[in-house]
């Protein structure tokens with residue numbers, strides 16, 4: 097059981113010599129990462145996290161999850177960016193894109209947009225339901241999540257009264273500082289910690305991800321066991337380290353002008369994992385006017401929309417195909433004696449065989465079309481394999497960022513839109529900028 101890098105479909109695009117030649121750079125990045133001497137080295141808490149986590153808090157997370165499952169129909173998870181994507185990705189991957197339709201406890205993610213329609217719909221879904229809230233924000237001041245929390249705090253207090261509401265609100269935030277921590281202490285919410293040295297996009301294996309994932313009914317012990325296995329497996333720098341081969345391959349391809357990485361998976365349950373990967377890599381690498389643009393597709397669905405472009409459009413991309421070796425449960429395709437649709441050639445076998453052949457055929461076609469394909473293989477679709485995959489992509493991201501010569505752990509560009517938004521909305525202190533922006537808008 098391991099996450100494997102399969103470079104077979106890079107043939108004709110990347111040579112072994114290129115892997116050999118970049119290896120010394122990978123080794124340097126590895127040394128800098130493990131010596132904690134590189135850029136952003138105060139945000140490396142994720143590196144040893146699978147072993148070095150707060151065990152007492154881990155048990156509290158499991159207890160809180162149990163309570164939520166026993167006293168709630170709905171868990172509202174309030175957070176944005178790194179403060180929600182990992183949890184949502186894990187829940188929808190392990191529990192399916194239809195998780196909420198199939199489960200007793202519904203998990204709704206709010207505070208990740210500012211759409212009034214979205215807010216109204218979630219409020220409707222909460223009517224007559226027993227509620228719990230997990231508000232997640234390191235700073236406590238992020239507009240989207242703070243605004244949503246304002247709404248749901250009031251809803252909880254109106255419905256349950258302040259005392260009971262406080263027992264149903266769980267806050268995941270900084271251990272000592274910030275608006276949310278201060279408010280939580282004042283109101284008496286149970287709090288969980290976002291460690292100082294773990295950035296949002298690397299935080300899924302902290303309380304940020306673990307509480308919602310456990311509340312949704314998944315085994316966080318197994319998730320951590322998978323991450324531990326990967327932590328050991330990819331700990332040493334050798335030419336056979338699959339995590340490092342992935343980082344090297346994408347960097348080699350970038351230097352050849354393949355500026356877009358298209359993550360492709362043949363299972364729609366991977367959809368939110370695609371979003372998690374996009375934040376992880378986009379925010380880590382996209383800076384100083386450099387970086388691969390992370391994009392994603394779900395096949396075979398998107399072969400009917402994006403397939404034409406991938407096969408035949410501008411040759412700017414490579415694909416990273418997530419090959420999940422086994423579904424949770426296969427589906428047997430029966431023969432139809434009438435065969436009116438002519439599909440009996442697909443019958444008498446499992447649907448996963450059809451899906452696997454769609455994948456192989458597509459990889460070969462895209463290779464022929466000039467698209468290099470990296471394949472990342474996962475053995476199965478369970479907590480342990482997911483824990484391995486999370487760690488694999490986090491570590492490869494760090495190595496990739498260092499190979500690129502950027503600080504993979506900061507996100508200076510995220511602030512720019514906020515200044516404009518605050519100025520336009522009239523936040524005190526932004527008056528001069530507001531006048532300038534209104535002039536630009538012609539208002």
Ligand code: PA5
Nearest residue numbers: 177178179233234235238296297
């Ligand atoms: O990765 C990041 O740092 C961001 O996506 C943050 O997680 C996001 O902006 C939310 O920030 P906060 O947790 O402070 O509300």
